[in-house]
Amino acid sequence: MATAHVTCPLCEATCGLEVTIDGSQVARVRGDREDVFSHGYLCPKGAALGALHHDPDRLRAPLVKRGGEHVEVTWDEAFAEIDDRLSPIIAEHGRDAVALYIGNPSVHNLSTLLYGRAFYKALGTRNLYTAGSVDQLPKHFSSGYLFGDGLAIPVPDVDRTSHLLVLGANPLVSNGSLMTAPDMRGRLRAVRERGGKVVVVDPRRTRTARAADEYHAIRPGTDALLLFALANVLFAENRVHLGHLADHVTGVGDVAGLARDFTPDAVAPVTGIAAAEIRRMARELAAAESAAVYGRIGTTTQAFGTLASWLVDVLNVLTGNLDRPGGAMFPLAAAGQVGGGRKGFRHGRWRTRVRGLPEVLGEVPVAALADEIRTPGDGQVRALVTVSGNPCLSTPDAGRLAEALGRLDFMVSLDIYRNETTRHADVILPGPTALERPHYDISLYRMAVRNVAKWTPAAMPTEMPQDWRTLLRLTGVVTGQGPDADVDALDDVVAAQLAQRCGVDPAADRRGPERLIDLMLRAGPYDLTLADLEAAPHGVDLGPLRPRVPDVLSTPSGKIELAPEAITVDVPRLAAELARVPDEDLVLIGRRQLSSNNSWMHNLEPLVRGGNRCTAQVHPDDAARLGLTDGEPARVCSAAGEIEVPVEVTDEVRPGVVSIPHGWGHGGPGTRTTVAAGNAGVNSNLLADATLIDALSGTSVLNGIPVRVSPTRPPTGPRVA
Numbered sequence: 057m058a059t060a061h062v063t064c065p066l067c068e069a070t071c072g073l074e075v076t077i078d079g080s081q082v083a084r085v086r087g088d089r090e091d092v093f094s095h096g097y098l099c100p101k102g103a104a105l106g107a108l109h110h111d112p113d114r115l116r117a118p119l120v121k122r123g124g125e126h127v128e129v130t131w132d133e134a135f136a137e138i139d140d141r142l143s144p145i146i147a148e149h150g151r152d153a154v155a156l157y158i159g160n161p162s163v164h165n166l167s168t169l170l171y172g173r174a175f176y177k178a179l180g181t182r183n184l185y186t187a188g189s190v191d192q193l194p195k196h197f198s199s200g201y202l203f204g205d206g207l208a209i210p211v212p213d214v215d216r217t218s219h220l221l222v223l224g225a226n227p228l229v230s231n232g233s234l235m236t237a238p239d240m241r242g243r244l245r246a247v248r249e250r251g252g253k254v255v256v257v258d259p260r261r262t263r264t265a266r267a268a269d270e271y272h273a274i275r276p277g278t279d280a281l282l283l284f285a286l287a288n289v290l291f292a293e294n295r296v297h298l299g300h301l302a303d304h305v306t307g308v309g310d311v312a313g314l315a316r317d318f319t320p321d322a323v324a325p326v327t328g329i330a331a332a333e334i335r336r337m338a339r340e341l342a343a344a345e346s347a348a349v350y351g352r353i354g355t356t357t358q359a360f361g362t363l364a365s366w367l368v369d370v371l372n373v374l375t376g377n378l379d380r381p382g383g384a385m386f387p388l389a390a391a392g393q394v395g396g397g398r399k400g401f402r403h404g405r406w407r408t409r410v411r412g413l414p415e416v417l418g419e420v421p422v423a424a425l426a427d428e429i430r431t432p433g434d435g436q437v438r439a440l441v442t443v444s445g446n447p448c449l450s451t452p453d454a455g456r457l458a459e460a461l462g463r464l465d466f467m468v469s470l471d472i473y474r475n476e477t478t479r480h481a482d483v484i485l486p487g488p489t490a491l492e493r494p495h496y497d498i499s500l501y502r503m504a505v506r507n508v509a510k511w512t513p514a515a516m517p518t519e520m521p522q523d524w525r526t527l528l529r530l531t532g533v534v535t536g537q538g539p540d541a542d543v544d545a546l547d548d549v550v551a552a553q554l555a556q557r558c559g560v561d562p563a564a565d566r567r568g569p570e571r572l573i574d575l576m577l578r579a580g581p582y583d584l585t586l587a588d589l590e591a592a593p594h595g596v597d598l599g600p601l602r603p604r605v606p607d608v609l610s611t612p613s614g615k616i617e618l619a620p621e622a623i624t625v626d627v628p629r630l631a632a633e634l635a636r637v638p639d640e641d642l643v644l645i646g647r648r649q650l651s652s653n654n655s656w657m658h659n660l661e662p663l664v665r666g667g668n669r670c671t672a673q674v675h676p677d678d679a680a681r682l683g684l685t686d687g688e689p690a691r692v693c694s695a696a697g698e699i700e701v702p703v704e705v706t707d708e709v710r711p712g713v714v715s716i717p718h719g720w721g722h723g724g725p726g727t728r729t730t731v732a733a734g735n736a737g738v739n740s741n742l743l744a745d746a747t748l749i750d751a752l753s754g755t756s757v758l759n760g761i762p763v764r765v766s767p768t769r770p771p772t773g774p775r776v777a
């Protein structure tokens with residue numbers, strides 16, 4: 057028996073796990089009580105890491121499609137196929153003809169984080185798509201213009217705050233996002249135990265809402281109106297106190313002007329939250345000893361995603377809570393902390409060919425991908441590389457995208473399953489599991505509520521090439537070096553370039569991600585080395601968050617630019633919402649579930665046993681009005697498509713709202729996910745309309761999609777002739 061201490065890579069909480077290994081078997085996974093950050097906390101997904109590792113459906117060898125069927129091949133054969141098929145496409149149609157889609161698990165994988173970038177740069181395409189445009193891109197956009205750096209995202213200092221206002225997030229189920237904080241239940245309980253207050257704004261009474269002091273059932277897509285009204289009250293009642301930020305902010309007067317029309321009385325009928333409640337919320341926010349406003353998926357993947365994300369931090373600034381203990385603070389990570397300078401932020405440096413949607417942070421919206429594949433002409437996407445992504449379940453107008461993937465000349469997927477997306481791939485390249493690779497959470501520690509650092513060596517050996525080697529071999533192909541490029545030589549180039557940027561020499565005795573992370577640690581603010589972290593298997597605690605303004609700012613003015621034009625141009629579109637008369641139409645929102653992880657952990661018995669339910673939640677009033685019966689199927693239609701799904705009648709959702717979880721709709725020809733296929737559910741993103749986007753960032757509207765719901769069978773009981 058051996059014991060390994062690893063960081064769980066399945067969500068953003070970065071829990072420390074203690075894994076007991078018996079030969080080649082994972083015998084037990086439990087929370088590591090000595091972990092400096094998670095102190096023994098874990099959730100059902102972390103506990104299922106062993107089941108993931110041993111899943112017989114997980115791919116162990118590359119697959120190539122021959123005569124329409126996937127067959128196992130050697131790595132050399134797989135790369136020969138890629139070189140034969142991809143290189144001519146680049147030669148004939150140029151680099152933009154190859155699109156890259158990078159999915160969520162890439163952020164939780166050190167190899168793809170560090171070497172995905174090298175591959176992307178070598179590929180040189182403008183068609184980079186990531187899960188960011190169905191997720192957090194609006195937050196990068198707003199941070200980019202407010203603070204000058206799209207990656208400078210303030211996080212709530214939950215452990216010291218006395219007032220937390222949460223909008224569109226359910227951290228008791230999601231375990232936190234854009235806020236790395238294991239055990240949010242414990243942390244929120246602590247806020248209340250020390251006399252603080254937790255307020256939740258959500259169209260659904262979630263677990264987090266139930267654990268809070270106060271809950272407001274907002275109408276989907278109207279958060280920006282509510283947030284503007286809170287700002288309006290602060291100005292009207294003279295409650296704006298910039299405090300320590302006074303010398304570091306511009307544009308406060310502009311925000312006051314913009315907020316003028318968004319009075320509590322004006323927004324109340326549209327948001328569904330009473331004017332008196334809004335006034336009280338604003339007063340309590342301003343009066344709290346310290347407070348943090350925090351918004352997540354419900355505020356980003358909606359029609360006003362960027363405005364809402366911006367206003368979250370506007371409120372943090374106006375109340376003087378940005379960058380002070382107990383407020384919203386900027387972490388200082390041990391590795392990969394960039395920023396500084398006066399470069400500022402720009403978007404729209406290029407646009408998608410067909411719809412003209414702007415680039416943000418180097419990527420273009422995935423809502424545009426199907427059109428880029430389907431529309432002939434110069435620059436048409438003819439080949440696709442996916443890296444740990446399942447866009448056929450996770451992106452809008454999923455049916456149209458799946459159809460488009462069938463039209464590609466060539467597709468390669470780096471993935472551990474043959475699923476709804478990778479079944480379209482001509483070549484699938486698997487990778488090691490979380491237990492077979494080393495790990496360090498470069499991205500997530502930049503958003504942690506405490507400054508921490510932890511290194512995870514690979515817990516088990518593997519025959520499988522590490523993902524960084526696979527990515528560099530692909531880099532060889534797209535740079536014309538053929539299928540057998542010298543991976544170690546390419547790695548030396550990557551390390552040398554990083555060393556130059558960091559101003560530190562690379563260690564001679566390491567390579568791959570180990571060498572890069574060591575470089576980054578040594579260049580970082582704590583003077584750490586990888587050897588220091590290797591000597592600390594439970595992590596290193598670098599202390600509570602500390603104020604970082606003005607050093608963290610990289611706007612052209614060197615100040616927090618509170619009213620950037622790139623954002624405020626969208627305010628008139630929001631103002632038009634004030635005239636909206638709420639109608640009886642229903643809107644669709646999503647729903648995350650504890651034992652589920654987007655689209656891909658439904659193949660693990662221990663996680664589906666508890667019964668994740670792909671149902672449409674509707675309020676009893678709507679059910680009665682529409683003739684819907686609990687447990688019976690209903691047809692849900694939108695402008696994009698139609699699905700049939702069982703109804704769950706519950707007053708957990710507010711009237712006018714239907715909630716269906718995403719990531720379901722498994723099985724089908726060419727997939728190999730036996731357990732998931734047995735409990736398939738339906739794909740809610742068949743309903744997501746790809747034309748509905750946040751105007752500024754191009755992020756998809758996944759919450760607040762207009763739908764119609766009707767029983768698929770006529771209701772039982774007396775009938776009207």
Ligand SMILES: Nc1nc2c(c(=O)[nH]1)N[C@H]1C(S)=C(S)[C@@H](COP(=O)(O)OP(=O)(O)OC[C@H]3O[C@@H](n4cnc5c(=O)[nH]c(N)nc54)[C@H](O)[C@@H]3O)O[C@H]1N2
Nearest residue numbers: 159160191444445446447450470471472646654655656718
């Ligand atoms: N309607 C609706 N849609 C949504 C959302 C929503 O709230 N509502 N949420 C959105 C959000 S926030 C996100 S992040 C996206 C996620 O969108 P995606 O990233 O496209 O989808 P995932 O479900 O995370 O799929 C991950 C893929 O990676 C593979 N994978 C898992 N682990 C590994 C590994 O170790 N190595 C390799 N090579 N592959 C691996 C899985 O098999 C799977 O194919 O979905 C978005 N879609």
Ligand SMILES: Nc1nc2c(c(=O)[nH]1)N[C@H]1C(S)=C(S)[C@@H](COP(=O)(O)OP(=O)(O)OC[C@H]3O[C@@H](n4cnc5c(=O)[nH]c(N)nc54)[C@H](O)[C@@H]3O)O[C@H]1N2
Nearest residue numbers: 224225226230233276277352353354648650652653654759
């Ligand atoms: N168990 C589990 N954990 C996960 C994931 C998972 O799939 N399962 N996915 C991971 C990923 S990729 C991410 S990005 C994070 C997301 O982390 P969170 O954002 O915390 O997760 P959600 O549960 O999607 O919370 C979004 C909330 O917004 C609400 N909402 C919908 N529309 C609106 C609106 O218009 N306004 C407001 N105010 N609220 C609205 C929804 O009802 C929901 O409660 O979770 C991560 N953690």
Ligand code: SF4
Nearest residue numbers: 064067070071099102
């Ligand atoms: S909360 Fe997230 S990091 Fe922690 S065990 Fe669960 S999936 Fe892993």
Ligand SMILES: [Mo]
Nearest residue numbers: 160187191192
């Ligand atoms: Mo996400």
